[in-house]
Amino acid sequence: MKIKNLLPAFAIAAVVLFTGCSNDDDVVKNLSPTAIVSDPADNEIGVARNKVVSVNFSEEMDPSSINASTFLVKKAGVAIEGNVSYSGTTAKFISSTAFAAETLYTMTITTGAKNLEGTALANNMERSFTTNTNVAGLAVVDLGAAGNYVVLAKTAINNNPTSAITGKMGLSPAATSYITGLSLTDFTGYATSAQVTGQLFAADMASPTPINLTTAVQNMITAYNNAAGRLSPDFLELGTGNIGGKTLSAGLYKWTNTVTIPTDVTISGTADDVWIFQISGDLTMSAAVNITLEGGAKASNIFWQVAGEATFGTTSHFEGIILSMTGITFQTGASFNGRALAQTAVILDGNTVVQPQ
Template sequence: MHTTALPTSVTRSHFGSSYFYSSRRQGCPSERLSIMTKFVLIAALGAIASVSAAGPAAVNLGKAGTYAILSKSGISTVPTSAITGNIGVSPIASTAITGFSLKMDSTNTSATSTQVTGSVYAADYATPTPADLTVTIGDMEIAYTDAAGRTPPDHLNLGSGDLGGKTLGPGLYKFGSTVIIPTDCTISGLPSDTWIFQISGDLVMAANMRVTLVGGALASNIVWQVAGYVEVGAGAHMEGILLVKTAAHFRTDSRLNGRILAQTAVTLQSSTVTQPYLGRLLAQTADILV
């Protein structure tokens, strides 16, 4: 895996935008890559990425991927929480968003809150918000069904559902009951790798524990599909996209680098939710086309 990742770093250090700008400024035609050569290089990088990527095909979040928190039943906070990204509720109305001290914008299509770096949307706001949210909620449900239906698993009931102390490589993980994270665990892989955790029960993370990403693994490539509820304990740090059939509870000072996409309620207690970096290996090749 290390050798397949190497061309990416080489490309960025030797064929990045600064290299081409430098060649143009110095007027050295022999050092310039032709347009055709650039596209050949991009195709080669695409092939490398395809070979090097491990894990299941990514789950398409659709419009739900534009939200840090999305809920069908309500979002509540015990101030002060900090959310980076949009939050929204549908089909329930904005009265189900509590603790945020919302302020409507001039068009009544969205609201703002000092606890949200982004916009707040609800099904009873002005057009086109209700229709947009209907599509978004539908995309969330499709993503949940997609993640839940993937087969065959690479790992079945790993650790009897206890992920504490484990290092988790890319793949499809299936659990027939509740999953617990009683101690720190690590998710290890490349930026192009993917993980899906299919959990038939609940997902419970103990207080002050941490999920750590290493090797370039991205929270945007990690999906936790949970048929029950999610609970992240006080002071704990979680990573990934939470596709939750029921509720999500984040206790005091808990943190998530990811998204909460819940089909019932989301409750926060002075929590931090940051939508993840969306980087992908191939996105970096755009540097070549300057």
């Protein structure tokens, strides 16, 4: 009889024990995620001014909860503008402009960040870092013999008069007949035009022009591939492709789609700084928009690698070396300080084009 009376007690204990384990499992499942590693590390000094700030979480997070409201970088307590992205277990913040030199910044992940089950961080995560003096340097893109030309194309150079072009122009493998609107005067191995301060060359002209142009075009393609192949961008998908109104510091920029310039842009840096813009789609600049250089920045150190078409609106002004896999079009009255190097055609329409110093 005593044994029979004990059985219900054991059964009740077993049920309680089982139920307790189930609740413990729920507790484990509901543990708050944590931000476990940051780059830069907490209190790190000498951080590059174009540093991509990143945080790794203890588990996969809800991507919609990782945004500009939950991942902030602040200077003197004020949040700075930047682009926030998330993949795997890593969140990244890319500042819209270079960090100030020798300045203390704080990065914060707020409790608005949640895991896939909707569980938020228990507390805000905060880390601090201090920048160094200079932006990490990039090597220039070697243009080789392509750097001898202000305009170099493979299929055509078409001009709607009257343009004013300073520098040599080259076309290969297409022949002289594919240079239109420039009223050429032919000489041995080159031509001239009243619209060009410099000589014009095409693949069907006398030796050594054909081999020189072949080398220049090969070097142009090599330069394009070099610019496109640079790794570890400092700025990724800046402005989601709209860079109007921004001040662009030195560094490597990458976009996986089209880039637009609807309003004025400033490129700011020293004469030794280098900019490389990797654009997987088109580059489109609106009418009457200007790119301005400041701080000593040089057009010869600015490289725009464009997989699609590069189009510059009427009366706009552009700066830098354009390396285009497709066409380059300057609309009526646009001006340009740089080099237009296209693997197809360059189209001109009453433009001012000047080779960079």
